[in-house]
Structures are given as structure tokens and as C-alpha cells.
Amino acid sequence: MISPLLEMKEITKSFPGVKALDGVSLDLRTGEIHALVGENGAGKSTLIKILAGVYPHPEYGGEVVLEGSARRFASVRDSEQAGIAVIYQELSLVKDLSVAENIFLGREPRRFGIINWEELYSRAQKLLDDLHLTIDPHSPVRNLGIGQQQLVEIAKALSQNARIVVLDEPTAALTDAEVETLFGILNDLRARGVAMIYISHKLDEVFHISDRITVLRDGKTIDTTPTAETDEPRVIGKMVGRAVDQIFPDAKHDRGEVVFEVRNVTVEDPSVPGKLLVDQVGFTAHKGEVLGIAGLMGSGRSELLMAIFGAHPGRKSAEILVDGKQIQIAKPADAIKHGIGFVTEDRKRYGLILDQTILKNMTLACLRRVSGRFVTNEDAEAAAGERAASDLRIKAPSVFTVAGTLSGGNQQKVVLAKWLLTNPRVLFLDEPTRGIDVGAKQEIYAQINRLAESGLAIVLVSSELPEVLGLSDLVIVLHEGRVTGEFTRSQATPEAVMSCATGHARRAA
Numbered sequence: 001m002i003s004p005l006l007e008m009k010e011i012t013k014s015f016p017g018v019k020a021l022d023g024v025s026l027d028l029r030t031g032e033i034h035a036l037v038g039e040n041g042a043g044k045s046t047l048i049k050i051l052a053g054v055y056p057h058p059e060y061g062g063e064v065v066l067e068g069s070a071r072r073f074a075s076v077r078d079s080e081q082a083g084i085a086v087i088y089q090e091l092s093l094v095k096d097l098s099v100a101e102n103i104f105l106g107r108e109p110r111r112f113g114i115i116n117w118e119e120l121y122s123r124a125q126k127l128l129d130d131l132h133l134t135i136d137p138h139s140p141v142r143n144l145g146i147g148q149q150q151l152v153e154i155a156k157a158l159s160q161n162a163r164i165v166v167l168d169e170p171t172a173a174l175t176d177a178e179v180e181t182l183f184g185i186l187n188d189l190r191a192r193g194v195a196m197i198y199i200s201h202k203l204d205e206v207f208h209i210s211d212r213i214t215v216l217r218d219g220k221t222i223d224t225t226p227t228a229e230t231d232e233p234r235v236i237g238k239m240v241g242r243a244v245d246q247i248f249p250d251a252k253h254d255r256g257e258v259v260f261e262v263r264n265v266t267v268e269d270p271s272v273p274g275k276l277l278v279d280q281v282g283f284t285a286h287k288g289e290v291l292g293i294a295g296l297m298g299s300g301r302s303e304l305l306m307a308i309f310g311a312h313p314g315r316k317s318a319e320i321l322v323d324g325k326q327i328q329i330a331k332p333a334d335a336i337k338h339g340i341g342f343v344t345e346d347r348k349r350y351g352l353i354l355d356q357t358i359l360k361n362m363t364l365a366c367l368r369r370v371s372g373r374f375v376t377n378e379d380a381e382a383a384a385g386e387r388a389a390s391d392l393r394i395k396a397p398s399v400f401t402v403a404g405t406l407s408g409g410n411q412q413k414v415v416l417a418k419w420l421l422t423n424p425r426v427l428f429l430d431e432p433t434r435g436i437d438v439g440a441k442q443e444i445y446a447q448i449n450r451l452a453e454s455g456l457a458i459v460l461v462s463s464e465l466p467e468v469l470g471l472s473d474l475v476i477v478l479h480e481g482r483v484t485g486e487f488t489r490s491q492a493t494p495e496a497v498m499s500c501a502t503g504h505a506r507r508a509a
């Protein structure tokens, strides 16, 4: 029997109205990658925050034992000093500071008490080089895409030379190539004896990288199994407590008329004049259909949608037509007025007000309409919110729960509900299921399909290729800001789409 490096025993943790952890046990061995999986709200992040000292003793019950001795971390600093580094699910970088400043925040190299900037930047550069990341350490984090920010978070955690590294949904915003890079790094760490806890909803990755898998459900440990001795259907069954069969709905979409068309959308990188992020892109969206936009990270997918929505400072040109009539969108409010809804990839920046209730967040986008033309009816509003929350199975004590206290996946569901309540004609979905568990994904896919069937035009961006292919009636592919391919549902094979996404093939249709 290998004695574990870390044991968490019978951990309990309650929040007002929620028992988040109800006797969770987990052990971690030197040099293993231990996957922690479970549905949204199962308690994964909460367990990690106890290990990280975010919730110090006695805010939780049970015992944390490190190398045989019981430990009670009083603070994050305390946990870090014990050799534990955590990469959180919600990015926590300071946007106005540079990459290097973020990596060494609070641990800046100093000489005679003064920050040694030269050393700070050269160490950051070396760290980024070691990780094969081509990110400029001087660049302000604000200018990085969400995927790159995630890689900086990882570099930051690794800079602490931790014995235990915890990764909470690290690949949610990474491209396949970046995931490969990350896995290379994790394998190196494992070979050096570092122990890792790896939280992910992407079970293919979990099976690829982990040595053991622990399943949590409703705040309880279901079991721990060596990865080699189990399989995906069994793990999913334990996570959701039922069998999940078909993930994607059978689509029967009738192509309606064109409701939405854009032409000549061009977006310049605000921090690099002359560099085009989107170069003369156009597309049409039909009523009753899902238009998928595929592409690698950095191909301009999100920038395209943001520019159309009036939310990108680098927009150079865009002709936008709704029902064949040209409209002007200068700011998001104009887009909303014309019936465009937008579920954004970065829910912290554009999607959610974390210290407001679920209900406030849901009704925010339609508030003006509700209180303008009609009299605000709080009961009706609450009822609509309740209905949306139950349709999407948002796990919370009530719609008056503060959004920031929800688990990551449930926050995403609130963002989706918010835009659905605006009754849009065209709905942009940018990474709608990032961080969402398989069971809830199936529900969201069914919801997307129902919306299309009810006559909405949906424009879907996702870096999960199966998701784009499984839901879209038509797929366009972007590479370096340009359309490099266009496929109908039957033509869109993963190989064909990928070869356009990597720039190896030109327009297939």
C-alpha cells in the first residue's frame, strides 16, 4: 500500500441553504494525476477551495492530512507555503497588469526591498519559454484572449514549484494544440513526482491523462477507481446517477427565410494597428437553423460576433441586415433592440453580475423593455425567472440566490436563461457549454434545438468540434480571420472542417 501524500477525510462544508460537501474523502499520491469529476454543483471547486485555504478551518468539517500530519490552513498563503498551487476555474488575473507581473504577483523578486523588474521579466520569459508558450511577458493581460489568460494562470501556478498542483477546468478555453502542450507539461510534472488533482468535464481528456478518477455527486464521494479499470459510460452513470444515451438531439430544421445577414465585417486588433483579426467576413443565418462557426482559437470567431454585436473596439466595417433591411449597430443596446441576443464566452466580463441575484441577472437584458412599454411586473418577472431556472435545471436554493455563489456551470446556465428571456430573433452563442457537465449539456443542446425549431436563427461558436458538427445545419470555418470553408451538415466531417480550420484546405463548398 502506497501511503498517500495528501488525504482529505470526511470533508463537509455548508453555505446558507446549501450543503455543498457532505462527507467527501479523497487521497492523492506522489506522482499521480487524480481526476475529480461530477456534475455542475457536485462540490468539486468547493473541495479544492478548502485545500487551498480559501475556506479556512473551522469553516469546514473533516480533516486535511498532508504527509501524515493533520493540517489546518488558515489562509491561501498558508496552503501555498505547504506546496499547494491551485489554478482556479474562474480566471483571477489582474487585467491591467502585465503577464509577468501577474505571474509573480505578491512574490516579486526584490533587491534591497525594491522590485527587480529586470529579474521579474527575465524569469517570466524563461518560464513561458519552458512551457513553449509564445506570450509576451510585457503584454497587459487585458490584451490576451481568454485561452491565453488560462495558460498564464497555469504558468503562474507552476512558477511556485508546488508539490501538489490543482487544475480546475484548465482546458475549457484551450485549443487542441494548447491542450497537447498542457498535457506535455503535466506529464513532465508527474515524472518529477508532483501530484495533481485534475478537474474536468471533458471525459476524453480525463481518460487520456489521469491515473485515477474520483466521482462526486451531490457533495458525496461516489467512488475512486483506477482509470484503466473503468470507462466513460460507467463514469457518466456514476456522475449523473442515470444512463445518458444520445447527447445530440435529432434535428429536423426547416430552412426558413434569411433573417440575418452580415457582409464585410472587418476587425482590427486594437493593440496592434494594421493587424486584422477578422477580414471581410460575411454570412447569412436562416430562420429555424443553426449556423455553426468553427475555427481554432485566435481565428477570429469571438471577435466576429462581438463586432457585429457592437461590442468590439476594433471594428472597421460591418454591414448588418435584419429581414433584408440594413440596420446600424453602434453598441450592444442597439443589437438587443433589433432582436439579437448574445451568450458570451467570458461570463465574468460580459455575462454576469456576480453580486446580483439570479433573477436580476436573468431579467437584466430585457429590463428596459419590460419597464418601458409595459409596467414592470415583479411577480411575472419572478415567475418567468423561476420557469427558466427550472427548464435549465439551475441548481440553486432560489432565483434570489446571488449569482456569484453558483457553481461555474450553473452560472453559464443563468447567462443562457438571461438571453432567452429577451425573446431574440437571432441568438449568438459563444462557447455555450463551456464548463457544463454532460447531463446539463444534453439539456442545453435540446434547448438549442427547440429554439431553432421554434423559428429562431442561431449562430453558434464552439471550440468543441463535435458540438458544432452535432448541432449545426450549416458550418462556416474561419482561419486567421477569413472564411476558409463552408459545409452543409452532411458534408461537415471532422477531417474536412479541421483541414480548413488549420488553413490546409480552401473552401470546400
Ligand SMILES: Nc1ncnc2c1ncn2[C@@H]1O[C@H](COP(=O)(O)OP(=O)(O)OP(=O)(O)O)[C@@H](O)[C@H]1O
Pocket: 015, 016, 018, 019, 020, 038, 039, 040, 041, 042, 043, 044, 045, 046, 047, 089, 395, 396, 404, 405, 406, 407, 408, 409, 410, 435, 437
Ligand atoms: N460561496 C458560495 N456561497 C453559497 N453557495 C455556494 C458557494 N460556493 C459554492 N456554492 C454552492 O455549493 C455547491 C457546490 O458548488 P461547486 O462550485 O463546488 O460545484 P462544482 O462541482 O465545482 O461545479 P461546476 O462543475 O459547475 O464547476 C453548489 O450548489 C453551489 O451553488
Ligand SMILES: [Mg+2]
Pocket: 044, 045, 046, 089, 168, 407, 408, 409
Ligand atoms: Mg467548479
